[in-house]
Amino acid sequence: MSHTNGQAIISISNLGKIYETPTSSVHAISDVSFDVEAGEFVSVLGPSGCGKSTLMMIAAGLRTKTSGAIQVNGRDVDGPMDDIGIVFQRDVLLDWANVIDNVMFSIEARKLPTKEYLPNAKRLLDSVGLADFYEARPYELSGGMRQRVSICRALVHDPQLLLMDEPFGALDALTREQMMLDLQSVWLQSKKTVLFITHSIQEAVFLSDRVIVMSPRPGTIDLDLRIDLPRPRSLHIMETPNFNAYMREIRETFEARGVITHV
Ligand SMILES: Nc1ncnc2c1ncn2[C@@H]1O[C@H](COP(=O)(O)OP(=O)(O)O)[C@@H](O)[C@H]1O
Numbered sequence: 403m404s405h406t407n408g409q410a411i412i413s414i415s416n417l418g419k420i421y422e423t424p425t426s427s428v429h430a431i432s433d434v435s436f437d438v439e440a441g442e443f444v445s446v447l448g449p450s451g452c453g454k455s456t457l458m459m460i461a462a463g464l465r466t467k468t469s470g471a472i473q474v475n476g477r478d479v480d481g482p483m484d485d486i487g488i489v490f491q492r493d494v495l496l497d498w499a500n501v502i503d504n505v506m507f508s509i510e511a512r513k514l515p516t517k518e519y520l521p522n523a524k525r526l527l528d529s530v531g532l533a534d535f536y537e538a539r540p541y542e543l544s545g546g547m548r549q550r551v552s553i554c555r556a557l558v559h560d561p562q563l564l565l566m567d568e569p570f571g572a573l574d575a576l577t578r579e580q581m582m583l584d585l586q587s588v589w590l591q592s593k594k595t596v597l598f599i600t601h602s603i604q605e606a607v608f609l610s611d612r613v614i615v616m617s618p619r620p621g622t623i624d625l626d627l628r629i630d631l632p633r634p635r636s637l638h639i640m641e642t643p644n645f646n647a648y649m650r651e652i653r654e655t656f657e658a659r660g661v662i663t664h665v
């Protein structure tokens with residue numbers, strides 16, 4: 403795609419993870435290989451328990467791999483990464499702090515200069531419709547607004563890479579659609595590289611340049627599908643034949659593995 407320059411930001415080859423517990427060993431992911439280029443929006447799509455979160459946590463340096471190799475920005479991942487932003491399914495906002503302080507928490511935690519980054523925090527909040535909520539506390543916000551704050555917090559230090567683990571999974575359908583649009587526009591403005599984990603086929607096709615489909619556990623890659631749809635994408639694109647052809651190809655990939663899909 404035109405917005406990428408062919409440089410790999412994430413490079414994963416033959417990655418494997420086996421969890422050893424006192425009673426058993428769980429083979430979570432097996433022989434996973436793919437690259438994500440600078441500026442690309444890539445979704446990893448797979449059924450519950452196939453190792454999506456495991457993959458993301460390894461990319462973030464928050465969990466160790468068992469085998470294979472993973473590099474981010476050309477360096478082996480061997481501990482928590484600084485130059486990334488993470489958004490989880492359940493937001494981890496500080497209840498006693500207001501919205502702007504929650505966003506600026508990323509800056510304080512990294513000991514970056516607050517004054518320099520404050521305009522960035524405000525610009526991000528404004529871009530997701532939270533201009534009037536700087537002083538609000540998290541408990542005053544809806545689930546969608548809380549996740550918007552989480553996205554701003556993940557981006558405020560201007561990381562190269564954004565990792566998102568089912569960020570809209572706990573939201574209702576209408577909120578989720580609005581979040582897809584907001585994320586798309588934030589991404590189009592920021593040109594970040596995004597690795598987006600989801601179990602929604604629709605979400606993956608709508609948002610992505612590429613969708614990587616994983617098999618049931620141990621998760622392996624069954625399909626690496628380029629989504630060649632023009633941007634910005636409106637919700638109506640989901641009614642088009644091209645969109646539905648992508649949906650069908652992914653669904654058939656799941657069905658070949660015995661995974662039951664809906665939507
Ligand atoms: N810390 C852990 N210890 C043991 N098993 C784990 C651990 N974390 C995840 N697993 C297992 O690894 C598999 C993949 O989990 P996960 O990566 O969370 O999948 P997903 O995010 O796709 O639902 C699951 O069977 C899960 O039970």
Ligand SMILES: [Mg+2]
Nearest residue numbers: 454455456567
């Ligand atoms: Mg998960």
